[in-house]
Amino acid sequence: MATVFVSIKDIDHAKFKWVDTRFSLQDADEGKQKYTKSHVTGAVYWDLEHDLSDMTKSAGRHPMPEKATLTELFRTSGLSIDDQIIVYDDGGSPFATRAWWLLQYAGFNNSYIALEGFQAMKEAGLPLDNRPPEPLRTSVTPQWDETIYAPREHVEEIVAGKTASVLLDARSAERYRGEKEPIDPIAGRIPGALNFDWEQLKKGGAFNLDGAVREQLHTVVEPAEEVTVYCGSGVTAAPLYALLKHNGYEKARLYVGSYSDWISQQGVKVEKD
Structure with a gap:
């Protein structure tokens, strides 16, 4: 690690x-x-x-x-x-x-x-x-190091099935499902994304480095997979990226533009539950 x-x-x-x-x-x-x-x-x-x-x-x-x-x-x-x-x-x-x-x-x-x-x-x-x-x-x-950066084009290739990478949304489950969107003008998620609320990474005012977070991450994405993390604006995805790296995920990228960038172009597809 x-x-x-x-x-x-x-x-x-x-x-x-x-x-x-x-x-x-x-x-x-x-x-x-x-x-x-x-x-x-x-x-x-x-x-x-x-x-x-x-x-x-x-x-x-x-x-x-x-x-x-x-x-x-x-x-x-x-x-x-x-x-x-x-x-x-x-x-x-x-x-x-x-x-x-x-x-x-x-x-x-x-x-x-x-x-x-x-x-x-x-x-x-x-x-x-x-x-x-x-x-x-x-x-x-x-x-x-371009291997840890995910530009919008990389995410578009993931959504189109041209690049093998797990999209991981760091927002709350409500925002991920499109039930509630207090900030961005369009509710939903990037198509195909999985969810791991970054708030789960914390314990007692600090990030939780024990095995509990690792076990939770393993239920969502395997360490050998490439994973591309995003959130609303690219800020709260950074802790998720950091905890992935801490827990041995070697092929992790951060989509800095995140969901707010994804929905900035007309006609873009989003998913909701």
Whole structure:
């Protein structure tokens, strides 16, 4: 199994570069406000909408930034390709996993997700302050891994039966079945998709790394299969991707545009129960 998550009890602060990704989908300023008040010493702040998404695009509600934009983010954050990097949020949230997936996509293979959230880090005595760091700019060149990224065209091929991959929807069962859709204008799911609500991945304010999640995943998709995960906007699918990798699913992809991108084109097919 790949090492995806690290626990604060195993962390030597000085050995890592730190990225704070706290955010709230209900209040877009909340994460930055928390960071300004206190953060892990040396941590840079990556905002879901300003840094980890390109909100000017129409490819879903949280579209992926251009590679050039991401490269600039990595360089201004002082990152080198072999750095040991830890991303954190408030624990059991999708934001650190989104940042981690982007780091993995860019070839930062020594990047990890803090299992516990910021409050647990504070209680554990990790060094904190409220000073914005001044990282030295690097000239890092990402090594993009296209095998973990699913563009819309890949999903279209899956739906058409041209590509063998299991589509896995990370939304709630109600939204998956098309019974309730509080956000997107069309209810339903991508045709042929199976369901695994990302909320099932959590236990006590953190992601559940014991065998229970692995057993649940095995009832839906086999580890040897390729699996393409999506959600509403590509954010809450990131935890599902991370837990798949943690549990030995080597052929996993993330459809960043997700359902909100899928339904953005006229005449597209959806399924409902």
